[in-house]
Amino acid sequence: MxxxxxxxxxxxxxxxxxxxxxxxxxxxxxxxxxKFKVLxxxxxxxxxxxxxxxxxxxxxxxxxxxxxxPRRAHSIAAQGGINAAKNYKGDGDSVHxxxxxTVKGGDFRSRESNVHRLAQVSVNIIDQMxxxxxxxxxxxxxxxxxxxxxxxxxxxxxxxxxxTGQQLLLGAYQQLARQIGLGGVTLYNRIELVDVxxxxxxxxxxxxxxxxxxxxxSHSGHAVVLAxxxxxxxxxxxxxxxxxxxxxxxxxxRQGAAFANPCYTQIHPTCIPQADDFQSKLTLMSESLRxxxxxxVPKNPDDPRGAAEIPEAERDYYLERIYPSYGNLAPRDxxxxxxxxxxxxxxxxxxxxxxxxxDFSAAFERLGQPVVKERYGNLFDMYERITGESPYEMPMRIxxxxxxTMGGLWVxxxxxxxxxxxxxxxxxxFSDHGANRLGASALMQGLADGYFVLPNxxxxxxxxxxxxPIPDTSHEAxxxxxxxxxxxxxxxxxxxxxxxxxxxxxxxxxxxxxxCGMERTEEGLEKALSEIPAxxxxxxxxxxxxxxxxxxxxxxxxxGRVDDFFQLGMLMCKDALERRESCGGHFRAEYQDEDGEAQxxxxxxxxxxxxxxxxxxxxxxRHQEELEYEVVHFQTRSYK
Amino acid sequence: MHSVNNITLKIWRQAGxxxxxxxxxxTIESISDEASFLEMLDILNERLIESGQEAVVFDHxxxxxxxxxxxxxxxxxxxxPQRGTATCQLHMRKFESxxxxxxxxxxxxxxxxxxxxxxxxxxxxxxxxxxxxxxxDTGGAPDANLIPVPKPVADASMDAAECIGCGACVxxxxxxxxxxxxxxxxxxxNLLPQGQAERFARAETMVETMEEHFGSxxxxxxxxxxxxxxxSIDVIATMNADFAKSKFKNRKKLSRI
Numbered sequence: 015m016x017x018x019x020x021x022x023x024x025x026x027x028x029x030x031x032x033x034x035x036x037x038x039x040x041x042x043x044x045x046x047x048x049k050f051k052v053l054x055x056x057x058x059x060x061x062x063x064x065x066x067x068x069x070x071x072x073x074x075x076x077x078x079x080x081x082x083x084p085r086r087a088h089s090i091a092a093q094g095g096i097n098a099a100k101n102y103k104g105d106g107d108s109v110h111x112x113x114x115x116t117v118k119g120g121d122f123r124s125r126e127s128n129v130h131r132l133a134q135v136s137v138n139i140i141d142q143m144x145x146x147x148x149x150x151x152x153x154x155x156x157x158x159x160x161x162x163x164x165x166x167x168x169x170x171x172x173x174x175x176x177x178t179g180q181q182l183l184l185g186a187y188q189q190l191a192r193q194i195g196l197g198g199v200t201l202y203n204r205i206e207l208v209d210v211x212x213x214x215x216x217x218x219x220x221x222x223x224x225x226x227x228x229x230x231x232s233h234s235g236h237a238v239v240l241a242x243x244x245x246x247x248x249x250x251x252x253x254x255x256x257x258x259x260x261x262x263x264x265x266x267x268r269q270g271a272a273f274a275n276p277c278y279t280q281i282h283p284t285c286i287p288q289a290d291d292f293q294s295k296l297t298l299m300s301e302s303l304r305x306x307x308x309x310x311v312p313k314n315p316d317d318p319r320g321a322a323e324i325p326e327a328e329r330d331y332y333l334e335r336i337y338p339s340y341g342n343l344a345p346r347d348x349x350x351x352x353x354x355x356x357x358x359x360x361x362x363x364x365x366x367x368x369x370x371x372x373d374f375s376a377a378f379e380r381l382g383q384p385v386v387k388e389r390y391g392n393l394f395d396m397y398e399r400i401t402g403e404s405p406y407e408m409p410m411r412i413x414x415x416x417x418x419t420m421g422g423l424w425v426x427x428x429x430x431x432x433x434x435x436x437x438x439x440x441x442x443x444f445s446d447h448g449a450n451r452l453g454a455s456a457l458m459q460g461l462a463d464g465y466f467v468l469p470n471x472x473x474x475x476x477x478x479x480x481x482x483p484i485p486d487t488s489h490e491a492x493x494x495x496x497x498x499x500x501x502x503x504x505x506x507x508x509x510x511x512x513x514x515x516x517x518x519x520x521x522x523x524x525x526x527x528x529x530c531g532m533e534r535t536e537e538g539l540e541k542a543l544s545e546i547p548a549x550x551x552x553x554x555x556x557x558x559x560x561x562x563x564x565x566x567x568x569x570x571x572x573x574g575r576v577d578d579f580f581q582l583g584m585l586m587c588k589d590a591l592e593r594r595e596s597c598g599g600h601f602r603a604e605y606q607d608e609d610g611e612a613q614x615x616x617x618x619x620x621x622x623x624x625x626x627x628x629x630x631x632x633x634x635x636r637h638q639e640e641l642e643y644e645v646v647h648f649q650t651r652s653y654k
Numbered sequence: 655m656h657s658v659n660n661i662t663l664k665i666w667r668q669a670g671x672x673x674x675x676x677x678x679x680x681t682i683e684s685i686s687d688e689a690s691f692l693e694m695l696d697i698l699n700e701r702l703i704e705s706g707q708e709a710v711v712f713d714h715x716x717x718x719x720x721x722x723x724x725x726x727x728x729x730x731x732x733x734x735p736q737r738g739t740a741t742c743q744l745h746m747r748k749f750e751s752x753x754x755x756x757x758x759x760x761x762x763x764x765x766x767x768x769x770x771x772x773x774x775x776x777x778x779x780x781x782x783x784x785x786x787x788x789x790x791d792t793g794g795a796p797d798a799n800l801i802p803v804p805k806p807v808a809d810a811s812m813d814a815a816e817c818i819g820c821g822a823c824v825x826x827x828x829x830x831x832x833x834x835x836x837x838x839x840x841x842x843x844n845l846l847p848q849g850q851a852e853r854f855a856r857a858e859t860m861v862e863t864m865e866e867h868f869g870s871x872x873x874x875x876x877x878x879x880x881x882x883x884x885x886s887i888d889v890i891a892t893m894n895a896d897f898a899k900s901k902f903k904n905r906k907k908l909s910r911i
Contacts, residue, residue, distance in 0.1 A: 067792040082713065083779050085819055102799060138795070145795035145823045147788040147848050149803075149812040156802025174812060181815060182722055188787035195783035203776070226768055255716040289688040294696050295717050309677045396719065399736075400690075465792045514703040516696070563706040566769040567668055569699075569709050 017272060017432040019624055019639040023127045024427065028645045035427070036470055040477035050476050053220055053235040054078070055207050055262055058087030059179075059186055059457060061241030061441025063464030066189035069198030071469060072355065075232055078189065080206040080225060080257065080571075085187040088243060089460060090256040092179025093300035093393065094163065095171035096143075096457040098136040103160055107168040109133045116455065117646045119165040119345055120420075121598035121614065123278070125622070126344075126643055136458050137464040140172055142465060146185045148603060150174050150283060158264040165345040165452040165653075166299055176392045178298055183455055185347070186464070195512050206571065208499040210238065210269045213491045218435035218484065221495045225571060228563045230496050230503075232487035236479055237435045240266055241464065244419035244441035246279065247585065248579050249522020249531065252416035253285055253298040255505060259281060259575040260582050263423050263442050271431040272624035272637065274424035274444035277581065280451055280599045283349035286400055286410075287369035292633045295569050296415040297400055299372070299393055301453040304342045306377035306386060307410070309333050309349070311370050315360040321371055321409045332356055347450045347599050347612075348653060349366040350414035354532050355610065357413065366414035369411035371469045378406075414532060416639035420447040420599060421589070424624040424639070428471035432624075435475060439463035444622070449598025476654020503563055506573040511556030515572040518553045522546065522576070522583055530587050535603045539591040543584065550580045578590055578603030581631040588625075592636060597620045616648050656687045659751040663698070665710055666758045671766050677756075687747035689848060691734065692724065694746060711770035719743040719882060722818030725825070726771060727758040732822035732880040740820060740882040763889035764832070764867045775821045777834060777867035784863035785856040786839040788848050801847050814841035816883040823877035829869035834877035836864045844896055850908070854900035861897045865891035 025033040034111070042050065050073050054065040057079040065077040081087065101107040115134035117124060140158070144150065149160040150172050160169040174181040193199040202222070206232065209221040219234035245260035246252040267273045284299045310329045317324060332352055344352070349380040353370050355604050364370050377386050383406065387394070394405045401411070423438040425445050428598045431438050440460040447455065485491070529535075529542035561567040596612035597619070598603040620643075626635040660681040668675030685694055692714050699709035715723040719740040726741045728734035734744045749755065757771065803811075804818040815838070840857055843849040851854070851907035871890060878887040 052666055063792075071790045081715070082775055083819065085779075086715055086723050088716060088721070090721050091716050091718050100798070138793075140798045141795035142790065142792060143849060144801075145788070145790035147790075147811075147843050147846050149808050149815050149842065149846065150798075151812075152803050152805045152808040154805050156804050156808075157799050174815075177720065177816065180818075181812075183816065188782060189790075189792075191782040192789065194779075195785075257715050273882075277661060288685050292686070292693055292694065292697055294693050335707060344807040348687070352717065353686055395738075396743070399719075399739055399745070402745070402747055430865050471790065501895040512704060514700045517704075558703055558706075560703050560706060565771060567708075568711055569703055 016270065016626065019272070019424065019432070020426060021540055021639060022124060022426040022428055023125070024645045028130050031127050032134055036554060039470065039474040042473045042477050042480065043568065044072055046480055048074060049480065050074065051076065051235040052237045052239060052472065054239045054241060055082070055220065056087065056241035056242060056243060056442070057084035057187070057190065059089040059183055059460030060464040061239070062183070062186035062190040063461050064241060064439055064468045065199050066186065066193050067465055067469045068472070069193035075199045076202065076235065078202045078205050078207065078222060082205065084190055084201065084203070085184060087183060089179045089183045089457065091255065092457050093176045093298065094302035095161065095173035095178045095454040096139065096182060097163065097170050097454040097589065098140045098458065099133055099150045099170060100137055100140060101160060107170050112169065112170065113168070114646055115166050116446070116452060117448070118644055118651060119452040121450050121451055121651055122448065122616065122620065122643065122648055123597050123641065124446055124448030124639060126645060131467065132446050132459060132462050139458060139461045139468055142186050143182060144385045146189060148174060148181045148185045152355035158443065160482040161305060161327060162343065163453040164304065164343045164349070164447055171454045173302070176302070178391060179457055186461070188459055192207045202460060206603045207242070207265065209495045210266045211491050211495050211583055212269045212433055213400045213485050213489060216434045216487070217297060219487065219491065221499050226566055228565060228567065230499050234487050234492070234494040236476055236484060237437060239437040239439060239468065240423065241439040242442045244422065245582055247420050248523065249416040249527045250520050251288065251293060251296050251527070253282060253296050253606065256295060259578065260574050261578045263438070264578040264582055266423060266431065266433065266436060268627050270627070271436060271521045272504045272626055273421070273585060274622050274624045275421035275589065276586045276625070277530065277593055277600050278420035278598060279416060280346060280418040280420060281350045281414040282354055283346055283414050284372060284419070285415035286397065287364055287413040288368065297396070298415070299397060299410060299412060299419060301346065303372060303390060303393060306381070306389065307342065307372040307374050309342055309378055311356045311363060311371055321363070321373065330361070337653045345450060345452060347601070348443055351601060352533060353414055364411045369413045369438045370469055372408040373409035374405060383577060401636055418451055420449060420451055421442065424622065428474060429468055430475065437468060437472065439468055449600055458592065501600060502544065503570060503574065505565055506559045506570055509555065509557045509559070511558045513556050513558060515557065515559065515569060515576045517556055517573070518549065518557065519576045519579065521549055522580060525549065526583050526586065530590050533601050533603050537589065539587050542587045543591070546583050546587065548581065553577070553580060584631045585625055585634055588634065589623055589624060592620060608652045656696055657684045658687050658746050658749050659684045661685065661749065664754065664756045667770050668767050670769060672850040675767070685746055687745065688755040689746045690717065690742065691728070691744040691746065692742050695795065698770060711772045714742055715773050717742040720818060722820035725760050725773065725820060727761065727825060730757050731827070731898045732760070732826040733882050738820070738882060738884045760821055761768060762824045763831040763869070764824065764830055765821060778819055778832065780834055781832065781860050781863050782839060785852070785859035786843070788843055797802035797821040802848060807845055808859060809846045811842050814838045814885060814889050817885055818883060820882060822882060824868060826880035827869065828874055831871040832864050832868040833890045833893065834881060834887065836860055837893035838885050840896060841864065841889040841892045844869060844892065853896060854905055857893065858900040861893065
């Protein structure tokens with residue numbers, strides 16, 4: 015074993031752990047902070063907030079993004095909101111309740127201490143973002159408004175119309191921009207990480223490729239933070255942005271960072287169904303719509319009538335029927351599987367019979383169209399632009415799609431990976447959501463990591479390196495990593511086959527979706543594990559990348575990303591195969607009760623699976639971090 | 655499902671910032687009207703790659719109309735013919751069989767072409783770096799409900815904050831001005847109670863940085879018409895008022911203004 019999984023959870027009762035850490039962690043004094051350089055890769059919520067805060071503290075920060083501007087990351091597309099245990103509604107919310115809901119929502123597969131810290135700092139996030147000028151929705155009296163979200167029985171979700179992610183990202187981007195203007199952060203845009211360099215067991219820096227000139231170069235630092243998002247695009251079709259990829263996390267994994275729970279992927283229940291084969295991505299319709307929309311399918315699968323003509327008695331409001339206490343607000347994994355069952359049973363709606371209705375007619379009657387429009391107008395407009403149908407006139411059609419990945423690089427309590435000095439924040443790490451993420455928690459986690467956790471934990475590592483020399487980019491290891499990267503990109507250009515990177519990505523995505531998507535079986539996963547390597551061989555022989563390596567070449571960029579998705583895809587299937595239970599987003603058909611609900615196996619699988627790279631993507635080593643629950647006790651997750 | 659047939663594309667190709675550019679013609683024989691405009695370009699690119707030609711470079715990412723990465727002048731209109739819609743949300747059902755579609759990059763002196771349809775919009779970031787923020791270091795924020803923000807104020811601020819930073823306003827402007835972009839950010843921040851402390855300093859530094867990079871506004875209103883978020887040109891009036899005040903108001907007496 016080349017690493018040990020020491021979670022470094024602080025001592026003390028759950029509610030005191032974070033304070034205990036902050037009281038006892040090592041600090042770097044303000045005058046010494048400028049002696050340390052921190053490389054932050056990715057400028058989404060987690061990366062931008064981390065880079066800005068580290069620079070405010072006085073560290074030298076280099077920030078890297080493959081976008082043209084740090085304002086573009088896919089955090090921007092989050093619609094619904096951000097959770098915080100403010101209890102402004104006086105409906106019984108508390109840090110403990112948010113913590114409890116998140117552990118339960120994660121199906122008892124997350125690390126309790128991390129989740130508790132997340133719930134604690136959630137309140138600071140709202141304060142911070144309001145101070146920065148995020149225009150959250152307000153009541154008429156000027157106080158902040160809240161709404162409710164799946165998996166919770168309180169209203170704790172703060173929102174800015176249907177663009178909460180946009181407003182939060184712009185808030186973090188503006189703090190980052192301020193630091194760039196002040197010289198605290200040096201920004202490198204249109205630059206992609208292509209390798210992580212580890213020297214003497216410590217992260218020494220990164221190798222990057224300039225997406226405009228193709229130039230490969232190195233950056234060294236005292237610590238490296240990867241805030242590079244999730245890997246949902248492994249499925250090809252997902253709600254992720256087109257450029258989201260796993261490359262940074264995967265390259266770190268290949269250099270010794272354990273990859274945890276890759277099979278925990280979230281399928282979001284409310285996306286616009288696929289319309290055709292050429293579709294490039296799926297679009298999410300915020301889960302917040304389920305506050306006022308009712309999900310149904312016709313009782314008669316062959317009902318030829320339009321939605322409006324089908325009388326109440328002939329509609330199956332299946333979520334309200336099966337889960338009366340949570341109804342349309344059942345958590346994502348449960349709502350997704352229920353939709354899949356409805357469509358698989360033949361009751362699907364729409365031209366391809368691949369969706370279910372999300373109907374607002376009851377809300378129009380109860381609240382009136384203007385109120386509904388105020389809440390969801392921009393989502394309704396977006397739906398109409400994509401489908402050509404107006405949700406004011408007929409129900410939306412929705413179907414689940416890959417949306418978020420709970421798995422990611424393994425990190426300890428301090429967000430450090432198994433490589434000392436290499437940190438991972440936001441969706442890219444595995445830490446807080448267990449096997450399923452609750453709605454409005456991704457924004458919360460990204461900002462918690464970047465604003466409040468990392469800036470506090472990183473000094474505990476850096477303090478030990480004060481006034482000690484670190485290798486610079488002239489070190490042999492950097493040169494070697496640069497050459498390896500150059501060779502890799504030259505190889506893609508020289509294969510000279512017949513098919514584009516997108517072709518292989520689409521085929522790979524189909525395999526992963528079919529066998530490692532919403533429902534998995536041993537047989538299917540075995541099949542995927544024979545098909546993916548075969549397709550990977552073909553990729554390596556028949557790939558065609560046109561253009562050159564000396565100017566912008568999006569085909570070449572894509573080839574590198576698809577290469578990494580292939581290797582990740584094998585690990586996802588391996589992990590799903592080895593996890594012989596159903597939990598959260600990981601549903602193994604063999605492990606379900608008579609009602610079709612997930613059956614966890616707490617005796618054998620209450621652990622994190624952290625995978626070690628061995629050089630062969632088909633033969634990784636599996637390590638385990640046992641999960642202990644001091645406060646929240648195992649129970650069957652029921653939303654009935 | 656319907657299809658749109660026999661589309662002629664005239665696409666701008668340019669190998670680099672200093673290379674000469676030219677239009678290249680391609681024909682799309684048939685495409686579903688459910689396809690998005692960018693999916694049409696994806697299909698074209700896949701065809702180009704598999705026939706050994708270089709794919710057309712264009713910026714895009716979220717394809718949900720929110721990240722602001724996509725651009726494209728389509729038949730001379732920034733983001734194409736559909737009002738309030740970014741290129742990525744434009745669908746082929748908005749076109750007719752037999753149409754010729756001219757696709758160009760943003761054309762503005764401040765946005766040099768990187769390659770084909772991709773331009774460098776970094777000057778927009780310079781404007782934000784100059785003052786498009788509220789200084790609030792992490793950790794010291796008071797309780798979020800301490801300062802009430804009246805709903806009409808929050809709503810007006812949010813209307814301006816919806817800007818996605820795509821640069822369509824600059825591309826559409828005959829002068830290549832960035833007043834709608836800058837006005838939107840200033841209005842977002844300057845309307846809020848939290849934004850008052852830096853209100854005039856912000857107006858001054860942002861406007862002056864804008865003027866270093868971009869042309870001047872002469873009230874054509876093309877920006878508002880092109881904006882995929884339909885941001886009102888009123889934000890420019892708000893900006894102008896605050897910029898003018900920044901020059902004569904005594905900032906020591908800010909609380910008396």
